Amino acid sequence: MCRSESVKGQGMSELLTAAQMRAIEQAAIASGEVTGLELMERAGRGVVEAIFEEWPELGEAGGPTPQTPWSTSGEMKKAVVLCGPGNNGGDGFVVARLLHERGWAVEVFLYGDPEKLPPDARVNYERWCQAGEVQAFAKFEPENWNWQTGEVGAVDLIVDAVFGTGLVRPVGSEMWLHEKIGVLTTEVVNARRVAIDLPSGLCADSGKPLIDTQDETGRGKLKFELSVSFHREKVGHRISDGPAFCGRTVVKSIGLDDLPSSRAVARELASEIVRLAQPRLSDKAAESHKYTHGHALILSGGSGKTGAARLAARGALRIGAGLVTLGVSPGAQQEVACQITALMLTRIEGADGFAAVLEDTRLNALCLGPGMGVERARDLVPVALNAKRATVLDADALTAYAGDPAELFALLHEACVLTPHGGEFARLFPDIAKRLRKEPKSGPAYSKVDATREAAKRAGCVVLFKGPDTVIAAPDGRCSVNSAHYLRSAPWLATAGSGDVLAGFVTGLLARGFAPMQAAETAAWLHVECALEFGPGLIAEDLPEQLPAVFRKLGV
DSSP: OOSOSSOSOTGGGEEEOHHHHHHHHHHHHHTTSSOHHHHHHHHHHHHHHHHHHHOGGGGSOOOSOTTSOTTSOTTOOEEEEEEOSSHHHHHHHHHHHHHHHTTOEEEEEESSOGGGSOHHHHHHHHHHHTTSOEEEGGGOOGGGOOTTTOOGGGOOEEEEESSGGGOOSOOOTTHHHHHGGGGOTTTSTTOEEEEESSOTTBOTTTOOBOOOTTOGGGTTOOOOSEEEEESSEEGGGTSTTHHHHHSSEEEEOOSGGGOHHHHHHHHHTTTTOEEEOOOOOOOOOTTOOGGGGOEEEEEOOSTTOOHHHHHHHHHHHHTTOSEEEEEEOGGGHHHHHTTOSSSEEEEOOHHHHHHHHTTOTTEEEEEEOTTOOHHHHHHHHHHHHHTTOEEEEOTHHHHTTTTOHHHHHHHOOTTEEEOOOHHHHHHHOHHHHHHHHSOOSSSSOOOHHHHHHHHHHHHTSEEEEOSTEEEEEOTTSOEEEEEOOGGGOOGGGOSTTHHHHHHHHHHHHHHTTOOHHHHHHHHHHHHHHHHHHHOTTOOTTHHHHTHHHHHHHHTO
């Protein structure tokens, strides 16, 4: 099996918004199948379990007895739990109680009025009060921690249970105290930092921080080592700043999968739910031949500018297209002929020449853009789109329409895939990009998922918005995220030509008969796996050559 967190079964590939998670929980509670208090207890236990799984050394005995003063026992583990005014705070009280029962010394701070806590959180607040004190959040000043020993560095664990997925407004001034945690690693040298669901201040739907941008001291100080989510990951765990702030995300079950009511709500939400991209591949049939797996045509630029198209063509061939032809301008014909072997070559000069080549109906997938040149793209893109073949538009084919994207949108059809990076996306969808760049003042914030869905609907075709958090959307609202984060982090993909190879991967799968959404998702997923297979030192030429090893691991 490939090193992927997404190949776990359909359920675990779902990414929920905060509202979708609330709907599932509320349906389960309303049905009487489970109580909110039971869910809160399971959540707290899941957090403690995740902490000890991540750091087994913290699971060792905390001290002789829970009553032993930790100023006189060097063995006792120490934790501070920051609780908020909602149910996330209730989860924190459960965590505090469970740690205390294991012999930990725990100090709890509450942000908010205990009299205004939700009922379930209030119950767990009172349960904790039987074991220890709850201090006002205003007294939480990390630089002045006493801990009876007078040593700030005596803390082993910091648990953030302030807001989680519930934050929909900018963080107040008192929360800057909490944000200081992220920069105290040099002082609190042994403290592990854990967030329940998400770091407080992070939007669950967009992965964007809801911080007061007027206070420069707050930026970049929400980083945690571990985030523990429940039932499913949230969209914000996988896009924008979410992965960097969350550290590593672990999902713990709270028993909702087994409840008919929550399953029913999930079915109702199915068309709206974002999913992690997953590969959908099948082996070539034994009785097949090259023409049964399609013929891709990839257009190149002029002399000295053919490398990008050759990278795309190699990717299309490696991913399984039966034949791949490079369409070259007359001035580049000799240059390309000297560089290729398994690839074929045809001369394409101007719109009429391209139209003549497309009379061969066996050419069932086209790729225009990589290294093509804006003028050549402007001349040939309309011909490709009028042919109504499966078509990938990348790079120069997108930039060519920066001045008049509506002209491009009028030509596009449902068998197209657009593969813009951030700059190209902004040129095609300037209003959407402007909204995406805007710093949020409240939540749920406008996300890359929202932007890609809106772009796909406007374009009338699949849009693959590239990045470490690649988002793929179809005009009907289907959406997935190909996340190169956590165990799938692949920083080596930030190399010249890697996007050209991705365009070739999509084209090759389209040639094989994959639907546009399936081709885009599978290509993006394989693109990351190839980078992981090779590792550091990767250059774009290496990517297609990793596909055989990746396919073997998939059993293809």
